[in-house]
Amino acid sequence: MNVSARNCIKGTIMKITKGPVMAEIILDIGNGIQITSVITAHATESLGLKEGKEAYAVMKSSEVMIAVD
Template sequence: MKISARNCIKGTIKSITKGPIMAEIVLDIGNGVQITSVITAHATENLGLKEGKEAYAVVKSSEVMIAVD
């Protein structure tokens, strides 16, 4: 994966709370630190996000996005 964002933080998906339109993704980045992102339910499905899977928190400006390899 290549991305222009400078702040790409790898972690493990701890939980996914999915609603009809949006989903809350909690990423465990270690040492008891978690990052939470809210993305569309559709993006959650397209990325194949599942609890326990590794993913990245991509921080750009005021957004936190989720990315996978």
């Protein structure tokens, strides 16, 4: 994975709360620290996000996005 954002933090998806349009993703990055991101339900499906899967929190300005290898 190559991305221009400088802040990429790897973690494990702990919980996905999916609605009809948006989904809340909780990423555990270790030491009891969690990052929460809200992305579209479509993006959640397209990325194949599942609880227990490793993913990245990608932060750029005021956004936190989720990325996978």
